[in-house]
Amino acid sequence: MKKKVIIISGSPKRDGNTGLLINWFLEGxxxxxxxxxxxxxxxxxxxxxxxxxxxxxQEREAYGCVLDDDASLVLKRMIDSDLIVxxxxxxxxxxxxxxxxxxxxxxxxYKWDNRNNTFITPLSGKTFVLIASAYEDVGLGVLESxxxxxxxxxxxxxxxxxxxxxxxxGQIKNIPGxxxxxxxxxxxxx
Numbered sequence: 469m470k471k472k473v474i475i476i477s478g479s480p481k482r483d484g485n486t487g488l489l490i491n492w493f494l495e496g497x498x499x500x501x502x503x504x505x506x507x508x509x510x511x512x513x514x515x516x517x518x519x520x521x522x523x524x525x526q527e528r529e530a531y532g533c534v535l536d537d538d539a540s541l542v543l544k545r546m547i548d549s550d551l552i553v554x555x556x557x558x559x560x561x562x563x564x565x566x567x568x569x570x571x572x573x574x575x576x577x578y579k580w581d582n583r584n585n586t587f588i589t590p591l592s593g594k595t596f597v598l599i600a601s602a603y604e605d606v607g608l609g610v611l612e613s614x615x616x617x618x619x620x621x622x623x624x625x626x627x628x629x630x631x632x633x634x635x636x637x638g639q640i641k642n643i644p645g646x647x648x649x650x651x652x653x654x655x656x657x658x
Contacts, residue, residue, distance in 0.1 A: 472504075473553065476542065476553065479566070507545075519533075519576070555599040596615065605633050
C-alpha cells in the first residue's frame with residue numbers, strides 16, 4: 469500500500485529556498501512507493517487567518533475545523549496522510565504566517581477531556597516533518613520548537629531538516645551537497 473504524503477509550503481515564493489528544498493525532497497520521495505501532494509499555504513482561500521477560538525470543533529464528533537474553507541480541506545488531508553511535512557523559511561524567529569495559519573487550525577484535530585486531562589487525535593502515530601531554512605545561522609532552533617513539541621504531544625514521530633546560512637531566495641543551491649542531503653533525508657523517512 470502506498471504511503472500518503474502531504475507537503476505544505478509556507479513560502480510566498482515558489483522558486484525560493486523553500487521551493488528548492490521541496491523539489492529536492494520530492495526527488496527523494498519519487499523512488500519510494502508513495503503518493504504526495506504539495507499545497508501552497510499562501511494560495512489557500514481562508515475565512516480566518518488561524519484559529520478563531522470558537523471551540524465548536526470540540527463540541528462536534530468529527531475532527532476538523534467548522535470553517536468551510538481551504539484550510540479545512542488541508543486538515544482533512546492531514547488526517548488521511550501518513551507523513552505530514554511543513555516547509556517554511558525562517559521569518560523573525562518563527563514560521564511564515566502562511567504556515568502558521570494552517571498550523572494553528574490543527575487545534576481542531578484534537579478532542580480534549582479537560583476533566584481527565586486527556587485528549588485524542590487522529591494525528592497519533594503519523595510522522596511530522598519540518599523542513600526549514602534561514603538566511604544565517606540564527607533562529608532555526610526557536611522556529612523548530614513548536615513543531616517538535618506538537619509532534620511529541622501528539623504521539624507523532626518527528627524529523628526535521630534545517631538549513632542555516634541558506635542566503636537569500638534561491639541561494640541555497642550554492643551550498644555544497646545540499647541537494648543530495650535533502651534527497652537523502654527524504655529517502656530516510658520510509
